[in-house]
Amino acid sequence: MFQDHQLGLQQGGATASLWATESLNRSPEPQDWRARLREWADEVELVPDLGQRIGSRTWFRGLFTCFGLCAMALYLSPAFEPVPGAPGPVLSDAHYDEVRSQMITPLALGADSGRHMGSTDAVQPLRETPERPQIELNAQVGSSDTLARALSRAGVSGNDVSTVMGLVGGDIDGGVKPGTRLDIILGRRASRDRPRPLDRLAFRARLDLSVELTRNGGLLSARRIPIRVDDTPLRIQGVVGDSIYRSARAAGAPPRAVQAFLRVIAQQVDLGGIAAGDRYDIVTEYRRAETGDVEVGDLLYAGLKRGRGKSIDMLKWTKDGRTEWFEASGVGERRGVLSSPVSGRMSSGFGMRRHPILGYTRMHAGIDFAARYGSPIYAVTDGVVAYAGRHGGHGNYVRIQHGGGLATGYAHMSRIAAVPGQRVRRGQVIGYVGSTGLSTGPHLHYELYRNGATVNPLSVRFTTTAQLAGAELAAFRAKLAQYRQLRVGLHDNFAQAGGAGPAAKGK
Incomplete structure (x- = not known):
């Protein structure tokens, strides 16, 4: 036990006095070594900042120190090797069938594993898979569709479709409205090579009528359910x-x-x-x-x-x-504007112009409308077809007399939908846009005649008044x-x- 030096070394006993004397005799040498080490550490920077004084002797010394420490860490790192394990026993076919019959993997995963339950003596192979006794379907009539096509797409046989149309044809003279829902039940078929019979069909034939067809005794019968409107x-x-x-x-x-x-x-x-x-x-x-x-x-x-x-x-x-x-x-009033006999834009006006095919300037006796090939051409107002057929550079051409010395002409048609002597009304289709005759592309050449002479079609407007x-x-x-x-x-x-x-x- 040692005491504070204020009490005197002699109070610590002989052992304490001897230790203190030896410490004083040895203390100068380690103190000099530590001083020299501190002086050397101040002169040599062992861990410099590699982000400063790049390329200097101190920086390279720090770089070598970093590499040395990394190499030592890799050299002293422990090795990891896999621990060998004993392989599992190989099951015989009999043992594997026994284990497979007891496992639940196919039941749990819905047979995703590709394995099947082991069969027993009570299991017998099926000659054919069983069929559902009936199939319930919900179909819908599409746009530009018919009831017959919708039933055929749903799997109804051709004979049943013909029977259905014969039973309800009078109730759907104008066709079934697009979007009409069809509730269909197909029954059991007699054999696999025959279609399923139609057991029940229910749909809305009109706003005021629902129709339900059922099979009784092998025959389809219709029941009409009126709806108040x-x-x-x-x-x-x-x-x-x-x-x-x-x-x-x-x-x-x-x-x-x-x-x-x-x-x-x-x-x-x-x-x-x-x-x-x-x-x-x-x-x-x-x-x-x-x-x-x-x-x-x-x-x-x-x-x-x-x-x-x-x-x-x-x-x-x-x-x-x-x-x-x-x-x-x-007083009724209907206006027929002569500038739009077809759905398209006006591409050439009335007057003198250079002909695109003949190559010289001459009178353009009408107006041209650029439109897609096959677009319908309409009569601008009521009249009687005076000419319909081939007409020189006009190609397929129709001319309509409107009375009062006025007439209109429609040229370069791809197909004519009027005949001479036919009475047409405003907006009626008389032909289709084409490029026949002297034409560089599909368009309508439209002319207006007054007493046999061509005039600017944009300068005339027809007005028909009823009283x-x-x-x-x-x-x-x-x-x-x-x-x-x-x-x-x-x-x-x-x-x-x-x-x-x-x-x-x-x-």
Whole structure:
């Protein structure tokens, strides 16, 4: 035991005194060695910063030190070797079948392992796989499709398709509406080389009729289920906001009705002149079934009350087999603009020009419309076909007399769809765009004749006016008054008849 040096060395005993004396005798040598080591370490920097003084002697010394330490670490690193294990025993075929029959891998993974349960004496091989007793399908009639093609795609045999069409052909004269759902059940077939028979078919033939076909005693029979339909026209009124289209749609008008309304109004006034605060009035055909399904028909009435400018009251009416729009006074007006007998852009105007084939300047007696090959060509107004056939540089050519000394000509057709002496109406297809005759590409050369001489087609506009009178005018005004008195929105006639109709549409 040692005591503090303040108490004196003699108090520590003989042993302490001897140790202190020897320590004092040996202390100068290690102290000199440490001093020299500190002086050498200050002069030689063993671990310099390799990011500074690059290329100097000190930097290379630090680099060698780094490499040396890395080499020593790799040299002294322990070696890792795999530990050998005893291989598993090889099972015989009998032992493997026994283990395979007891394992659950095929059951757990749905036979993804490719192995099967071991068979027993009770297992017998099947001569053929069993079939389902019936197959339930849901098909749908596509656009530009027929009921027969939809049934054939679903797997119904040709004989059953013919039977179905014979039973329901009278109920779908106009075809089945695209998107109609078909609920089909195919039964058990007699043999594998024969198609499955149609056991049941249910679909919506029309808005007011559902049809269900079932097989009884090997024969198909149809059961027709009538559906009540309310065909009261739909009336929508409102005030024009920043857009007449958005205002009418917000009021509940169907898109088809709004588009037809704008087309009718545009023939009377400039749509850009319709201002906020004007009131619109729309009446359209609207059929509503008690199941909630609806069909939007044609526009019947278009009204527009303007704060400034002409107000509009237009009613669709059929006169002499032709449906036209008539004003409230009973005057109907149809305009036929002669500048668009085909859907395309005008590529060459009326007047002198250099002929692209003949190579010299001569009179271009019409206007050209660039259009795709095969595009339909329409008669610009009513008339009688005076000529249809080959006509020199015009190629396939049709000429129509319209009365009053006016006639129109249509050249370079690929195919003619009119015959001489035929009476045609405005918008009727009389041929198709081609490049026959003196032509460099598919287009329509359109001409207008006045008393046999060609004139600029853009300078003439046909206007046909019809006037109602007598009993027909009275019936027209009665129908107009009926639409004006029609309540706005839907009419819950189902509730009045004791049924539950769908919710009323918002105004």
